[in-house]
Amino acid sequence: MIDHDSLVHDTNELDPLPVSVIRMLTLLSSDDWSIQAVVSTAALDAALTARILRAANSAASISVAPVATLEESTMRLGAAAVVKLAIGSAIRRYMSAPQTVDDKANEQALWRQSVATALAADQIAALSSTRIPQEAYTVALLSDIGRLVLARYLDSRTLALLGRAVTNGNQDPLAAEQELLGVDHAELGALIADHWKLPSLIVDGIRYHHTPMNATDVDVRALGDVITVADAVAHVIVGDEASSGAFDYMDSVERLGLDDATFERLCDSVGERLDGALSDYE
């Protein structure tokens, strides 16, 4: 079992997210935001401003006239895309760290997994017959943030035991984490998101991203279903590099009004787009 106070301490020691990112996420959680508010917030962050301008003038926009201002860039990309760029750029430096105590080989694995999950979440939200909160991409990108802190306590022996708990113990990775560590990455991720003062829908979306039916709020459940399926898509594409194992996702597929064929198409589509999305955040 991992000492909870140590985990909480480590969570509190994490660098805060940039103010611009938190403000943008809070803006989008409210019903009355404006493009100008997004622009004003992005303008607080010079690095983000540069990134937005670069994205607006990227190869994808090559047929139209270049843009020179943050406002023009935001109009071209759309506010949602700007927020994704902001959160992704901020999260990338956390997620690209080594994943376990004694295995530095997979530095990018968690980041690739997270971006793949976010891409899948976006597409699922568009395809689903259920109303999905617009926070789906953000929650998906952040859903495994708890594994960052947890990884500090996972040596090869503990990882092997977790693997055996899943295969021999016939349980999902979250249950295995609780059984062996006394904590799971979802609740730790929620703690981190709360520490970063993110909106409650994002905090709870992370908390229940593998256990949507444990949530009482219908929006949180919808987010949980989306992330469960998106995580499964990412697991297919990225493999076991960063994943702790596969979760059962078919109930979520059904509740979202999707089917097996859609799942396969998602895997193909996200697989094609992943490298491009990763380069957007560099």
Add this chain to the structure above:
Amino acid sequence: MTPDDFRDFADFLRKNSGISLGEDKEYLVEARMAPVMEEWNFTSISGLCAALRDTGDPELEAQVVDYMTTNETSFFRDNRPFEALEHFVLPALIDSRGSDKRISIWSAACSFGQEPYSIAMILHEKFPSLADWNVTITATDISKRAIARASAGSYSELEINRGLPPDLRDKYFTRSGYRWEIDGRLRDSVEFRPLNMIDPSMPFPPADIIFVRNILYYFEVDLQKQVLTRIRAAMAPSSYLFLGSADTIANTGTEFERLDDFPRSGCFRVGGN
């Protein structure tokens, strides 16, 4: 660990706690016994198993049982049982116990105390009229370490976020560094003590409401029957039993009647109206 070690370890655990370790749980033994091995300087799990087999050291045995039986839990776990407690069971008992003005509640296998404290919060929040009644909450667990932690009423940020609504957290807990400390009134309203449910020399506290959730399914069927029979004997007429979602009274031949008014609550009624 070798198959023989696992068999011997599983036998030890069953005899001392009732818990039946399923096959392929060697990983759990290796994980849970790591701190015990470190403390007792065992270099291998086989060494630990040999010591349990050959030396009979009560302190080692108690620690092994302690580390194997302690499981994480949450406040208001599964919600539904506590809804049944608030909306049906307590009102029913207030009606039937009006002349005595006594209600006894037992939370068995209470782990770190979240269940009995959840019960206490419901009483404080929703039943102020019981202030002049004699309402007792007894909470027991096989693990002395769990009882000590439960008695202290101190929880980590992670534990406090498990099932506890923010308004109740802010009302009944105070932040202290990284931890949350329970309100003294609530802590004092629960009596904690060690109790091994399979030890016939340890009597069960008599009760009008008993919570025995998510523990019986670890026992083999015959032991479940024995424990449920003893529980039944400890229950007053027209009293209530709460089991966990994985527990069952099927095939135990006991006289518990499922409470249909609150499906999925795991609540059963014993005798009387």
